[in-house]
Amino acid sequence: SACSSRSLLSQMHPMWQEPLAVPGGDRQSPIDIAVPKSVFDPQLKPLVTRYDPRTCQQIWNNGYSFLVEYDDTTDKSTLYGGPLEDQFRLCQFHFHWGENNGWGSEHTVDRLLYSAELHLVHWNSDKYTLFEEAVMENNGLAVIAVFLKVGKRHEGLQKLVDALPAVRHKDSVVEFTKFDPACLLPENMDDYWTYSGSLTTPPLTEAVTWIIMKQPIEVSHDQLAVFRSLLFTSAEEDVQKSMVNNFRVQQPLRGRTVRSSFS
Ligand SMILES: NS(=O)(=O)c1ccc(C(=O)NCc2cccc(O)c2)cc1
Numbered sequence: 607s608a609c610s611s612r613s614l615l616s617q618m619h620p621m622w623q624e625p626l627a628v629p630g631g632d633r634q635s636p637i638d639i640a641v642p643k644s645v646f647d648p649q650l651k652p653l654v655t656r657y658d659p660r661t662c663q664q665i666w667n668n669g670y671s672f673l674v675e676y677d678d679t680t681d682k683s684t685l686y687g688g689p690l691e692d693q694f695r696l697c698q699f700h701f702h703w704g705e706n707n708g709w710g711s712e713h714t715v716d717r718l719l720y721s722a723e724l725h726l727v728h729w730n731s732d733k734y735t736l737f738e739e740a741v742m743e744n745n746g747l748a749v750i751a752v753f754l755k756v757g758k759r760h761e762g763l764q765k766l767v768d769a770l771p772a773v774r775h776k777d778s779v780v781e782f783t784k785f786d787p788a789c790l791l792p793e794n795m796d797d798y799w800t801y802s803g804s805l806t807t808p809p810l811t812e813a814v815t816w817i818i819m820k821q822p823i824e825v826s827h828d829q830l831a832v833f834r835s836l837l838f839t840s841a842e843e844d845v846q847k848s849m850v851n852n853f854r855v856q857q858p859l860r861g862r863t864v865r866s867s868f869s
């Protein structure tokens with residue numbers, strides 16, 4: 607799908623060696639969501655997600671996370687509403703997690719760390735024709751973030767967990783179809799925070815309207831342990847490195863306001 611350009615990503619240094627500074631970086635992500643400072647905005651609309659499981663294509667280990675990629679050549683899996691003025695097309699989802707259940711999320715809520723964080727990545731298909739274009743534009747992207755906490759087993763996630771051993775190494779790809787990402791959304795889709803930010807991995811472009819769901823989803827310890835069995839390294843490399851702690855450090859708010867859809 608258009609949203610995963612292999613060449614660009616694989617040529618980058620491991621993102622965890624933070625780039626020194628981002629040109630004019632005053633809207634970088636992730637951030638801490640200081641709930642008492644967030645501003646209720648009654649004009650925020652309900653989020654509308656319409657995902658077609660038939661657009662699910664493959665899982666790819668890109669050496670930073672594993673991406674579940676969707677066919678984004680038509681408007682079959684879309685997001686609109688919430689803070690968004692246009693319609694956005696789902697291109698992929700991926701996760702960030704820690705080496706243990708104590709940390710792993712990129713965003714925090716009043717400094718509370720979750721064990722992992724899901725990102726559903728969409729681009730503005732009303733304004734642009736390709737992900738590559740949208741990612742260079744202010745608010746060309748919309749990412750829904752869902753926190754993961756360890757608790758009961760997530761039945762919908764298991765199909766994905768079972769496919770992960772097939773993409774253990776960087777640059778491996780496996781066909782993966784008929785997966786409905788809606789099963790990973792929390793029951794409560796009314797309560798979210800939203801702010802203007804960036805990609806959390808290089809090139810860190812400031813193109814993202816972030817939509818952070820208040821209610822986490824629960825996954826089991828064992829399901830999360832399978833995420834940690836993935837590797838940053840390709841099959842050829844002689845030193846294998848576990849894919850863990852693939853989150854970015856928190857960034858300054860620089861005067862931005864985080865709005866909430868709930869009071
Ligand atoms: N963690 S995140 O959701 O902020 C995120 C989402 C998408 C991407 C991404 O697609 N990176 C690849 C990329 C970036 C810019 C231009 C491209 O052609 C590809 C990176 C981070």
Ligand SMILES: [Zn+2]
Pocket residue numbers: 700701702725806
């Ligand atoms: Zn992400």
